[in-house]
Ligand SMILES: [Zn+2]
């Protein structure tokens with residue numbers, strides 16, 4: 001297929017910038033880990049040559065042959081559903097995992113692939129050529145049947161648009177995943193942490209295309225509530241705003257998606273009064289968290305609430321608004337998404353092609369910045385915003401982390417001190433108090449819980465499948 005519509009000035013700009021990208025954060029949906037952890041790069045070096053294929057060596061062709069990162073998912077039960085003739089195949093999740101392992105290995109793709117009984121959640125990166133081949137392979141595979149993706153006829157505008165919408169390509173390469181593909185069989189395609197939950201009625205939430213979502217935000221803006229379904233460190237650097245007031249969306253102080261159900265339950269009365277009788281417009285990065293999370297919320301809120309979600313999430317919206325700006329039909333200021341779209345790979349965040357003002361401030365100097373970093377304290381590593389100038393100041397998320405580290409430095413038993421379990425630091429505690437409405441007893445959902453869930457899933461579905469490096 002042709003990749004022409006994906007080639008943008010920004011692709012070229014990005015490839016002109018140094019290949020050591022000074023951005024953190026490849027940490028999945030879990031809490032940040034140590035800066036030193038090998039699985040968690042804080043920067044990446046493009047060792048695939050900006051995704052150039054070996055046959056096209058001159059640097060100029062590199063500029064016109066950028067690579068891509070794809071972001072896509074499918075819930076079998078959500079429409080468009082898998083044709084009945086293929087439905088039996090979806091039960092063999094091991095076979096589907098093996099197919100991804102074979103694809104990512106033979107096409108040298110990096111990425112994270114999560115396969116569950118309910119569907120799949122995939123992000124992969126590679127050169128333009130490899131990604132193009134991968135898309136062809138997907139379009140011909142049973143697991144993509146019914147989505148209108150092909151196969152093969154690249155002259156067909158409808159198919160091309162469907163592929164663009166479904167795979168949501170952005171500039172990048174396999175190096176943003178450390179050059180590796182991790183294929184895993186899991187309990188949930190994205191971990192909301194509610195065992196066995198499936199929406200009672202998938203059709204009750206209305207998915208809108210980016211253009212329709214944009215229009216819906218403008219219609220009856222007074223009667224709309226925008227809700228961000230992502231984590232607080234994601235919604236800090238970018239969010240949707242009301243076109244009427246410029247007010248940001250409601251952004252829950254959750255640290256991971258598995259806190260979303262607890263957040264909804266714990267704040268139900270508040271949410272009901274905030275949203276009562278209004279149209280609710282929700283969004284997340286690529287759409288997958290809204291699929292179950294928003295249906296779950298709607299079921300808790302009760303009948304009568306009209307809920308819309310942004311199909312393809314912020315990724316699809318940015319692509320749409322970019323194309324509108326390119327065609328001169330919209331200006332940058334008209335984008336209702338402000339700031340950057342946080343992504344779960346070493347690129348850190350993705351923005352509009354045109355320069356947009358940051359919406360967040362540096363933790364140290366309070367100047368506008370959207371540069372992501374991590375608290376440098378061992379055992380904390382919260383994602384923080386620290387500007388270029390302040391990154392050398394050894395930033396800590398709050399005074400607690402600074403104090404703990406100072407105490408460790410002055411202690412003669414530094415190693416012993418560091419081994420002790422860390423209490424929650426002040427800024428984390430403040431966020432947690434906000435989230436759980438102080439003092440309310442809550443279910444414990446720690447990383448240990450996540451690990452046990454994963455073990456359970458592996459035991460019931462077979463072993464973990466990992467592709468080779
Ligand atoms: Zn690369």
Ligand SMILES: [Zn+2]
Pocket residue numbers: 362363364365366367386387388389390
């Ligand atoms: Zn600063």
Ligand SMILES: [Zn+2]
Pocket residue numbers: 375376377380381382396397398401425
């Ligand atoms: Zn900290």
Ligand SMILES: [Zn+2]
Pocket residue numbers: 382397398399400401425426427428
């Ligand atoms: Zn802190």
